[in-house]
Every structure is written in structure tokens, then in C-alpha cells.
Amino acid sequence: EAGVTQFPSHSVIEKGQTVTLRCDPISGHDNLYWYRRVMGKEIKFLLHFVKESKQDESGMPNNRFLAERTGGTYSTLKVQPAELEDSGVYFCASSLTGESPLHFGNGTRLTVT
Amino acid sequence: AQSVTQLDSQVPVFEEAPVELRCNYSSSVSVYLFWYVQYPNQGLQLLLKYLSGSTLVKGINGFEAEFNKSQTSFHLRKPSVHISDTAEYFCAVSDTGGFKTIFGAGTRLFVKA
Secondary structure (H helix, E strand, C coil), rough: CCCCEEEEEEEEEECCCCCEEEEEECCCCCEEEEEECCCCCCEEEEEECCCCCECCCCCCCCEEEEEEHHHHHCCCEEEECCCCHHHHEEEEEECCCCCCCEECCCCCCEEEC | CCCCEEECCCCEEEECCCCCEEEEEEEECCEEEEEEECCCCCCEEEEEEEECCCCCEEEEEHHHEEEEECCCEEEEEHHHHHHHEEEEEEEEEEECCCCCEECCCEEEEEEEE
């Protein structure tokens, strides 16, 4: 089966610009998660979708971040406008059930200059 | 609230030597515990998981971990490491029945010839 795929793998943008990250989960995985790792620190939870619904978005840093999962398939995470502190690696993961281990994508490395 | 502490940020070790990567967690409820590994330029992969039952859990690539409830620890061990084990290792916890997985800051394992 195809794994979790993320696009782009790298993105370099200027402060104030907009960036959209995309995640395609494993087919059939209703649960989709976004995580972020900043500067070698811990991987922090951003939000969790079950199908197209946001189950938990308690980790979203602020309203500059918008996540969507229309149709319950792929998801996008938009940052608008980007700030320097948004730099980091954004990981997407999916799972079959809430008790299943997470399957991760390779991440998108975002650099805001 | 749950948290995970990985006590060592970097662990250098010679090839064929044993290694232990330490992980402590805190939680007010029963938990599931995981170790993930991230090789360079890849996503995180599941090494092993503890859901219930035997406290000694065996994973892939010869790794094992022991769940110690009284010490709230889940240390990862391997009796003889290889160069190819060089990677970053993450301990993670989620509460039973929950969906949010909390990660530690990671431990970089360097295996030297």
C-alpha cells in the first residue's frame, strides 16, 4: 500500500507570504494528524481529523494556521501570513483507528526568511 | 496532561555495543507507549508499542523496551547496535482510548565503527 505522502518536501518563503502544505493519508485511514517539529525540539501535535471533521485542534498555534480535509481524503495546512517562528518540519500522519500506531509522511521542511 | 521526557539528547556508542535510550512519561490515566525511529530525510517509523499485557515488548531491528509502571518508564534497549541504527529515536505516549499522541524531544543515536 502507498504510504502517507506530503508535498512539498521543502518550502522556502518570505515572512508575510502564504504557504499551503498537502498531505495524502493512507487510503482508508479516517484519522489524519498534523504535527510540527521546531528547531530539534519535541514533535508537537497540531490537530486531528476524523474523516472531514476536526476532532481536536487544540495544538494549532494561532489563527494564521488553517487546516482542511474536504471530502475526508487529503488534507491541507495553510499558513497565512507566515512568520519566522513558523519555520520547522511539518509532519502528517494517519491511522486506521484511534488505538492504531501512526503512519508518518516524510514531512515538509518549511523555512520562513 | 501527559508528557514525555527523553533523558538523553544524544547517545554515542560503538558498533556492537549495547545501548539503552531512556524515556519517562507522566500521565494521570492508563497509557499506550510507543517508540518511533526517524532515519535521515525520512518520516517516523514505528519500532514497537506497548498496549497491554507483557511489560517486555519486542520490536523491529532487534530493539526491545520494558514498560515499568511504578517508575513510569519505557526505556528502549538493543544488545548490539549496528552502524545502520544511527538515527533519531522518539518515545511517545497516548492515553488509552484517546487519539492524541505526545512525543518526547528525541534522542540522536550515533553508532561509531
